Amino acid sequence: MGLEDAGDLVLHIVLSKIGPENTARVACVSKRLKVSASEESLWSIFCSNDLNISTPLDPHGDPAPSFKRAYQLWRESFRMYPWNLVKRVRLCWDNLKQWLTLNFPEAKATLRKGVTEDDLQEFETSLKVKLPLPTRLLYRFVDGQELSSPNGLDGSLGLIGGYSAYSHDVNVYLLPLKEVMRETKESFMRDLGFSSRLDLIVMAASVVASLKIFLLDCTTGQLFTGTSNRQLLPCVPDALVRSVHDTNGDQQQDAMLLWLEEHGRRLQTGTINVRQQNNVKSISLFPEIPPLCSVSVTNGVQKDAS
Numbered sequence: 001m002g003l004e005d006a007g008d009l010v011l012h013i014v015l016s017k018i019g020p021e022n023t024a025r026v027a028c029v030s031k032r033l034k035v036s037a038s039e040e041s042l043w044s045i046f047c048s049n050d051l052n053i054s055t056p057l058d059p060h061g062d063p064a065p066s067f068k069r070a071y072q073l074w075r076e077s078f079r080m081y082p083w084n085l086v087k088r089v090r091l092c093w094d095n096l097k098q099w100l101t102l103n104f105p106e107a108k109a110t111l112r113k114g115v116t117e118d119d120l121q122e123f124e125t126s127l128k129v130k131l132p133l134p135t136r137l138l139y140r141f142v143d144g145q146e147l148s149s150p151n152g153l154d155g156s157l158g159l160i161g162g163y164s165a166y167s168h169d170v171n172v173y174l175l176p177l178k179e180v181m182r183e184t185k186e187s188f189m190r191d192l193g194f195s196s197r198l199d200l201i202v203m204a205a206s207v208v209a210s211l212k213i214f215l216l217d218c219t220t221g222q223l224f225t226g227t228s229n230r231q232l233l234p235c236v237p238d239a240l241v242r243s244v245h246d247t248n249g250d251q252q253q254d255a256m257l258l259w260l261e262e263h264g265r266r267l268q269t270g271t272i273n274v275r276q277q278n279n280v281k282s283i284s285l286f287p288e289i290p291p292l293c294s295v296s297v298t299n300g301v302q303k304d305a306s
Contacts, residue, residue: 008036011033011036012036012039012041012042015036015037015042016046019046020043020046020050020071023037023042023046024037038068040066040067040068043066043067043068043070043071044056044067046067046071047067047070047071050071050074050083050087051070051071051074051087051090052090052091052094053070056069056070057070058070058073058074058077059073059074059077059078074086078137078140080117080247081133081136081137081247082133082247082248082249082250082252084250085133085134085137085250085252086137089134089137089138089140089141089257090141092138092257092260092261092264093138093141093142095264095265095268096159096260096263096264096267097111099264099267099268100159103267103273103274104157104274104281104283106157106281107145107157107158107159107283110145110146110157110159110173111142111144111145111146111159112142112143112144112145112146112176113142113143114139114140114141114142114143115139115140115143115177116140117140119143119177120136120139120140120177123177123180123181126181127181127184127185127201129199129201129218130218130219130245131218132216132218132221132244132245132252132254132256133244133245133246133247133252133254134221134244134252134253134254134256134257135203135216135221135254135256135257138256138257138260139177142174143176143177144173144174144175144176144177144179144180145157145158145159145173145174145175145176146176147173147176147179155171155173156171156280156281156282157171157173157282158171158172158173158174158204158206158282158283159172159173159174159283160172160173160174160204160214160263160283161263161272161282161283161284161285162206162212162282162283162284162285163284163285163286164277164282164284168211169211170206170211170212171206171282171283172204172205172206172212172214173204173205173206174203174204175202175203175204175205180201180202180203183202183205184200184201184202199217199218199219199220200215200216200217200218200224201216201218202214202215203215203216203223203256212225212226213225213226214226214235215232216254216255216256220238220241220244221241221242221244221253221254221255221256222235222236222238222241222254222255223235223236223254223255223256223259234255235255235259236255236258236259236262240253240255240258241253241254241255241258266287267283269289270288270289271287271288271289272284272285272286272287272288273288
């Protein structure tokens with residue numbers, strides 16, 4: 001028995017299992033299969049599985065006439081990227097946004113609408129760099145954060161988070177693309193003495209620039225924290241960073257994506273959380289649950305160590 005002889009329910013189940021690409025191929029076989037392969041209920045499943053959307057929306061968040069058309073628009077908009085990487089980056093942002101909505105809506109409100117391919121091309125031309133594919137996609141979905149005042153990075157709403165110890169306060173914002181360009185060209189790189197490393201760009205920064213910045217190596221895909229004493233500390237093991245400029249296959253991952261994915265996991269599991277100090281809320285990077293945190297009581301006083 002061939003597919004054309006199967007009942008509607010059986011055919012629907014089969015098509016939902018073989019995925020959108022093979023479903024599109026099946027639609028070319030006959031008129032009946034084309035009708036079955038165009039059912040809204042089928043494409044709603046594909047949109048839910050691949051894009052985590054429950055209503056037909058295009059990549060800009062505007063309504064699409066159908067789930068099938070919405071899926072087509074997404075594929076067309078991101079056709080220059082490996083599709084599995086697109087799904088992975090979208091999931092990363094969905095997880096972060098979901099957590100922020102529930103736990104820190106003030107910070108979620110600072111996330112900016114994603115940039116266009118033209119914006120990315122202009123950025124790369126201006127700085128003479130080639131962004132790793134995962135980082136390009138991260139900015140296609142979200143263009144960093146709105147800075148909390150016209151004067152720059154003052155506030156506690158940084159997505160990356162930070163810590164407070166005595167008088168030492170750090171709170172790191174993910175910079176919008178234009179701010180990445182400006183700060184890379186101007187203050188941070190010059191002040192910290194990294195101007196000779198032409199492949200490094202500033203991706204995130206704390207309230208006070210000299211305290212904490214994140215630098216991305218566009219050639220290798222590694223992410224570093226830069227400190228006031230001009231040290232570069234890698235954020236993830238080098239062995240995990242791979243295929244950052246490869247448009248084929250599905251193994252692409254740079255340190256920026258890996259760090260944000262792990263950041264999201266720690267937020268969702270409660271390993272790190274929002275803390276409030278002096279009526280100011282912020283994401284604290286001090287782990288709060290074992291094994292990354294230990295608790296002891298000395299002379300009746302509880303001490304937490306991260």
